[in-house]
Amino acid sequence: MENDKYNHEEETVGYQKIDRYDDEKIASVAVHYKDILGKLGENPEREGLLKTPERVAKALQYLTHGYDIQPQEILRSAMFKEDYSQMVVVKDIEVYSMCEHHMLPFFGKAHIAYIPNGHIVGLSKIPRVVDAFARRLQVQERLTNEIRDCIQETLHPAGVAVVIECKHLCMSMRGVQKQNSVTTTSAFTGEFISNDKTRAEFLRLITADLH
Ligand SMILES: Nc1nc2c(ncn2[C@@H]2O[C@H](COP(=O)(O)OP(=O)(O)OP(=O)(O)O)[C@@H](O)[C@H]2O)c(=O)[nH]1
Ligand SMILES: [Zn+2]
Known part of the structure; x- marks a missing residue:
């Protein structure tokens, strides 16, 4: 019954939408970006940069979320x-x-x-x-x-x-x-x-x- 798969495509495990983040991963990546900002000559404590390490970590998780996807499963679904x-x-x-x-x-x-x-x-x-x-x-x-x-x-x-x-x-x-x-x-x-x-x-x- 392959056609059934049209009806519940959002439930299949082959891919995910990034509407939630791995908090532990975000926090551990953000720490490094705070350090990097300082090393680049910036002040990571200034207002505009306070949330930047976390933003960058989230952006990077999004930009690499393909690692969590099984493309073969997408096709098989x-x-x-x-x-x-x-x-x-x-x-x-x-x-x-x-x-x-x-x-x-x-x-x-x-x-x-x-x-x-x-x-x-x-x-x-x-x-x-x-x-x-x-x-x-x-x-x-x-x-x-x-x-x-x-x-x-x-x-x-x-x-x-x-x-x-x-x-x-x-x-x-x-x-x-x-x-x-x-x-x-x-x-x-x-x-x-x-x-x-x-x-x-x-x-x-x-x-x-x-x-
Ligand atoms: N073949 C290939 N090369 C890529 C791709 N993306 C970036 N590169 C190249 O990877 C190479 C890395 O070369 P390196 O000499 O180690 O790095 P680099 O000193 O930063 O090199 P430059 O970019 O020439 O300044 C560069 O020639 C980039 O243009 C890609 O998708 N495919
Ligand atoms: Zn490059």
């Missing part, structure tokens, strides 16, 4: 038997992640396709999988591969395609300071590798303005 074998494309999915080298944001868009092989998946679950992996410390290449592998290994489609385009703040607000460079990564399985026409169609669909 909404897989439906369906006799549809054309490419399904979800494009322009917003991505917000943090580079693991500098802990600065990188952000942009993900474009994802799969070719069903007996099962389709609830459309919203694809952006949820993106978030589950993006809300961790990442490099863009690993993020791309993890999304591909999760969809392939859970849904077993005839092929998966993932393209991600992002700007990295570590390359614009510091370091090499290139304001307009965009990094594109891609990862494919199955028919997207073996069939040039399939891959070309995917690339055409994600670059076409169909709106």
